[in-house]
Amino acid sequence: MAPKVLISDKLSEAAVQIFRDRGIDVDFQPDLGKDKDKLAAIIGDYDGLAIRSATKVTQKILDNATKLKVIARAGIGTDNIDKDAASQKGVIVMNTPFGNMITTAEHAIAMMFAVARQIPEASASTHAGKWEKSKFMGVELTNKTLGVIGAGNIGGIVCDRARGLKMKVVAYDPFLSQEKADKIGVEKVELDELLARADFITLHVPLTDQTRNILSKENLEKTKKGVRIINCARGGLVDEAALAELLTSGHVAGAAFDVFSEEPAKTNPLFGLPNVVCTPHLGAATSEAQENVALQVAEQMSNYLLDGAVENALNMPSMTAEEARVMGPWVALSGHLGGFIGQMTDEPIQAINILYDGVASEMNLAALNCSVVAGIMKKLNPDVNMVSAPVVARERGIQISTTNQDKSGTFDGYIKVTVVTSKRERSVAGTVFSDGKPRFIQIKGINIDAEVGAHMLYTTNEDVPGIIGTLGQILGDMGVNIANFTLGRSEAGGEAIALLYVDEPVPAAARAALAETEFFNQIKPLQFDVS
Secondary structure, rough: OOOEEEEEEOHHHHHHHHHHHHOOOEEEEHHHHHHHHHHHHHHOOEEEEEOOOOEEEEEHHHHHHOOEEEEEEEEOOOOOOHHHHHHOOOEEEEOOOOOOOOHHHHHHHHHHHHHHHHHHHHHHHHHOOOOOOOOOOOOOOOOOEEEEEEHHHHHHHHHHHHHHHHOEEEEEEOOOOHHHHHHHEEEEEEHHHHHHHHHHHHHHHOOOOOOOOOOOOHOOOOOOEEEEEEEEOOOOOOOOOHHHHHHHHHEEEEEOOOOOOOOOOOOOOOOOOOOEEOOOOOOOOOOOHHHHHHHHHHHHHHHHHHHEEEEOOOOOOOEEEEHHHHHHHHHHHHHHHEEEEEEEEHOOEEEEEEEEHHHHHHHOOOHHHHHHHHHHHHOOOOOOOOOHHHHHHHOOEEEEEEEEEOOOOOOEEEEEEEEEEEEOOOEEEEEEOOOOOEEEEOOOOOEEEEEEOOOEEEEEEOOOHHHHHHHHHHHHHHHHOOOEEEEEEEOOOOEEEEEEEEOOOOOOOHHHHHHHHEEEEEEEEEOOOOO
């Protein structure tokens, strides 16, 4: 059955057609997002939800979203999505950060011109029939110092445009390398130095616990007298009340804001102040940007629902369509390894240690980590997936660590998973053969070569004669057919293991009959999703 997607906000017809062309059943209801009760009533029928800003994806919506796999926002901001609730539910949240980069950067530059030359006030005055030429004395941008807080995708474009205007550009960004700073032609500085030197300050960072009120009252007071501040990024980055005080005192010469701490902004400390330019969150409001993000959201959702590619996800590692094709068997393997250990472990897990060897170490390890953890957590909650598993693990205080190493053995690469409890450590390793099929290659340090089947039986015993015959006889008597059979032992006469791939679940009566032989120390039925 084809995946089913609901579009609950206005999206271009070209984007709707992309879904149709990819074979996805799409339901286009552009006004539904305004009716939260109706949305909650029907959301359970859909695998994907495409939205803009009008739809609010709340806990109530997610509680009813029994089939939902992905929510995609056509745009950058996802404040209208309860991302914590989505993660708990195992729903991927995507945005489209690249479709409106140029538009938002251009708006910041336009706002900088507007506040520098007092264009809105001059326009209003002229429309009113006044000719107040001497009243609106502006400043040039040429040779002024622009301080850019956040030199990522959008901030980087602003830096480029500002250099084209012959401005001196200084940037504060903890993630900006010196090499990247040199490449884009900016001077990398600390925040205090930027505040002291900049004639104009523009913000281009997301709103996080670290960036909230980054221009606090204290930091605003550190700015150069006569500074002008532009915010086209996110409301909440600037203490608006403190800025209003400094605008009134004359320390700050002007401000241009497209975003506000509360939106829609009906009232704000900045409203009504002279030389403050305000626009109603227009950063992405161009026809080109709206079309770009709509097309991007349709492609991203289609790629995920059809091919498993995860692009621009906010609550799990991204994985391109090409990565998904190459890594598919390794993602399956990592899930099986986690599933094996999860089903074998009965006591609370304290830590999960994952070793990546050879070719496995060169892959998207964040995605593989999520698959391992999901496999382990499924014993506690069968509905857990790669999105929700890390959340569940974190809530339980489980420590997760990874180690990478170069090829160290027979295989081109392998993954080894070890869990630590208060009683023991347990490990299992696996690889992917050239046929693309995952294999278990080591359990408890004992080498094996076992295919992964939907129904398996794991046993441990002392290495003595008769085990194979006993297993075959008892399972045969119970009508259980063995599809594949793998043995391993630590040494002659030492600990031995068997891993059987059977056609159907091993009944409790068969397990009881095996236990009565007193050969086996452990008998454990296992199940794996090999679809």
